[in-house]
Amino acid sequence: MNLNGVVAVVLALLAYAARRIYAQNRLLVPMTLVQKASALGAFCLDGSLPAYHLHRGSGTGTDKWLLQFEGGGWCNDMASCLERAKTRRGSTRLMTKWEVFSGILSNNASLNPDFYNWNRVKLRYCDGASFAGDAKFDNGTSFLYFRGQKIWEAIIHDLLPKGLGHARMALLSGCSAGGLASFLHCDNFSKYLPENASVKCLSDAGFFLDERDISSNYTMRSLYRDLVSLQGVEQNLEKTCTSSLKLPYLCFFPQYALKYINTPFFVLNTAYDVFQFNHILVPPSADVHGDWSHCKQNPAACNANQLETLQGFRDDMLLALRGYDKSRVGMFINSCFAHCQSESQDTWFRDDSPRIHNKSIAEAVGDWYFNRRMSTQEIDCAYPCDSTCHNLIPKP
Template sequence: MLKLKRERMATTTMNANALLVAITLALLTCSTRCIYSAERRLLVSMTLVRNAPALGAFCLDGSLPAYHLHRGFGAGARNWLLQFEGGGWCNDIESCLERAKSRRGSTRYMTKWEVFSGILSNNASLNPDFYNWNRVKLRYCDGASFAGDAVFKNGTSLLYFRGQKIWEAIILDLLPKGLGQARKALLSGCSAGGLASFLHCNNFTKYLPSNASVKCLSDAGFFLDERDITLNHTMRYFVKDVVSLQGVGKNLDENCTASSLDFPELCFFPQYALKFITTPFFILNSAYDVYQFHHILVPSSADPHGHWNRCKLNPAACNPEQLNTLQEFRRDMIVAMGLFYKYSRRGGLFINSCFAHCQSESQDTWFSADSPRVHNKTIAEAVGDWYFSRRITKEIDCPYPCDTTCHNLIPSTQALVQDLRSH
């Protein structure tokens, strides 16, 4: 009996040791990513802008606009980071009516709590330069990058294209909460929100003290005016419809539209608006941005038989001709940024070669042990160095597939199929 007990104890000890070894190996294998995933998530509640109706500021369906604010502390108590939410656009009544019934067009359908991570994190080890700032996420519910000003009604349907008013209403709501006394401020955004950063950068400075340090950042918002693979201007015509439908034209930069009299809607594209932005600006973008790859370069209308589907899902499956097309797209993007790269003294760049879209709000891509790097610098380090003028930051990656640090965030097969159906 005693011998049996000893054998059981030995077996239990061996099992415990084996489990400990397995856990240790698992932690070593997943490195810091598991630690980050185990981090307590920062959930921030929604604030509705109650005074918005006085300004005529409504989401597409007439609901109140909203934002999420997490207060800064310590040395960052008077610094502000505003992040425009992304989420595409709608360019006709049908798509806007559909959008109005979703979280993209109504605060009624939005999550009332948002996870703040990456550039919005309040953890110094995960967001070293902005963790203690006041951080705000502006919810997106208008469908024109916070830039429209029109109303549609036909007796049965009513749509508010009030993005510009939403922007103004949120700013006016934040000014008495401390934004009006900001010492440092950064206006940022992702995707359609990154485009909004281009559109509102100059205007943002007008609300803040003259001695404040104000700068702007666009993440995945440098949408190109590029022909698709069939040489059609698919994106240009789409943008023209958005600008016309939602009354965006009057809110585009006047100097830009005056220089583009024949096609003022082109000033919706960052490559044309950029030279008129006087506030220091940072462009964070992938040279192979997956949204632009799938909807500007190879929209479903240009590839009805799906010859590009395998390439879209996996860059390694692209044939030589397809890869050459992608390299030409990268080249066009860098050329479009050429004057900014060469002559902007206060501008910053981080153009990597990852197949991704939006990299500042995800902890993995913003700042972690295995984050994407260009010249051994993470995105968070590059943005921080630029904002605080620690060093010049204009990083452009080598062409795909040279970068081994990339997190290639390709949509799943199911997501791609749904994506193709909706466009």
């Protein structure tokens, strides 16, 4: 074997060893089914019991709690909900019974310096309406539960006697559809906890815009309208918000709900969120000829007109977030092409994690939660200025 061959073998062995070490060091947390959920009428789409994963805090973190809503899109009609009920997005029977906790859920102080020893909980998502619906469907042949609101309540009531009810500090967070759930349940969460507790909320990639797509249609608005109607969500939306709008279902959009949230809130989002790029700005229905396919797969392949459209989307997001007092709303809006950055260790906190003004996401969130800095609103310059980005673009 020549020298190059030896080097290749050594590198392969080192890579294998690194993967083994990583696998052995991963924090795997078992599932807890909420056995009393049936008494509250709290069921997943298929009628299975809701669930969560809890990793107990230690030391100074025993009276501190971090709850993380799982994400995973939505279903807005019977066909999509019936299909979803047959998957892990609609049934705890089909979910993994152990979950890896990383990023904001990690128990490693060097990887999650502010929250590593807190009680950390991942709420499994199985209702298809960001934990906000309260209805059911039964035509004699098919049956579906739309009980996201009751799932939320059942999980909270299961956690309160386990220590949540005596929390001194708490953070309600979520990613994607779970990030949207953080907006919907933030103030309600604070009402369950002691009056003297420090309670705050965080949304990661959940600031979905009410935006026209490239064909001038409100594709996302149509999806949310049907979802709110089907799953009985409107009754659980913020009442002041719904009474102030001619279309009450719009309060499902964070940009309309945020100003009515009293609990301190942190918005973590990319200005070029790849989910919103693919489903709000340029959904398949608006790009039937695939003119945007190369741009979606690689931002460097976008032409001048496409880049102008993307910059317009960023401008609209920043406009929707403008004017909030820094003491009430913190934010980290970077210019990466990604979706969800708090649960992945690569983007949450590592030497090469994304940064704004040399501050990582974990540092920005920690500074905001613990009031360590005066400025808690970090906004990136426009693409392609940020060389720290991890562009996490899903393969087509």
